[in-house]
Amino acid sequence: MKKQIFLLLVIPLLLTGCYHAQITTGLQSSNEVYQVAWAHSFIAGLVPPSIVNAEQHCTNGVARVETRHSFLNLVAQFVTFSIYSPMEITVTCAANPRADLDPASRTLEVPKNSESEIVLGAFNEAIKLSAESNQPVYISFQ
Numbered sequence: 332m333k334k335q336i337f338l339l340l341v342i343p344l345l346l347t348g349c350y351h352a353q354i355t356t357g358l359q360s361s362n363e364v365y366q367v368a369w370a371h372s373f374i375a376g377l378v379p380p381s382i383v384n385a386e387q388h389c390t391n392g393v394a395r396v397e398t399r400h401s402f403l404n405l406v407a408q409f410v411t412f413s414i415y416s417p418m419e420i421t422v423t424c425a426a427n428p429r430a431d432l433d434p435a436s437r438t439l440e441v442p443k444n445s446e447s448e449i450v451l452g453a454f455n456e457a458i459k460l461s462a463e464s465n466q467p468v469y470i471s472f473q
Contacts, residue, residue, distance in 0.1 A: 350398075350399060351398070351399040352398045353395060353397045354395065354396045354397075356393055356394055356395070358391075358392055358393070358394040358427075359425060360395060360424075360425065360426060361391070361394065361423070361424050363389065363423070363424035364422065364424070365389070365421075365424070366419070366420070366422070367380075367383060367421075368419050369404070369419070370417060370418050370419065370420045371415070372416050372417065372418060373415060373416060374413065374416070375408075375413040375416050376416050376418070380417075380420070383420055383422060388424065389422065390424075391426065393424060394423045394425040394426070395422075395423040396421070396422050396423075397421045397423075398418050398419070398420050398421075400416075400417075400418050400419070404416075404418055404419060437460065437464070437466060437467065437468045437469060438468075438469040438471050439457055439469070440470075440472075441470060441472050441473070442472075443472050443473060445472075457470055
């Protein structure tokens with residue numbers, strides 16, 4: 332009986348792994364880093380942590396955002412049976428802003444309530460322009 336209880340408690344701990352996700356923007360990283368060691372999320376991450384407002388911390392924009400569960404975060408999650416599931420969020424600021432990220436310079440305007448052929452044509456044009464310039468192209472429905 333004790334062995335079964337032990338296995339019941341240990342197996343979920345062994346099945347948990349260190350979760351890590353990384354999002355990069357393509358901007359060069361600086362040494363400026365903003366970190367939230369205990370971002371509060373609940374119910375195994377179904378209720379996400381509050382939004383980190385990177386504009387307040389990074390004047391040149393964001394180069395990389397990482398979310399992960401540290402060992403202590405996993406211990407807290409295990410002890411609370413995943414009701415409380417904290418995570419660590421790290422925002423790396425960009426070294427220099429990119430001047431070519433101005434959305435107004437690469438925006439295609441489509442009138443509202445346009446026919447589907449016009450909308451599809453705008454999307455095809457945006458794909459073509461984005462592939463040629465290797466930059467995002469925005470579509471605005473006016």
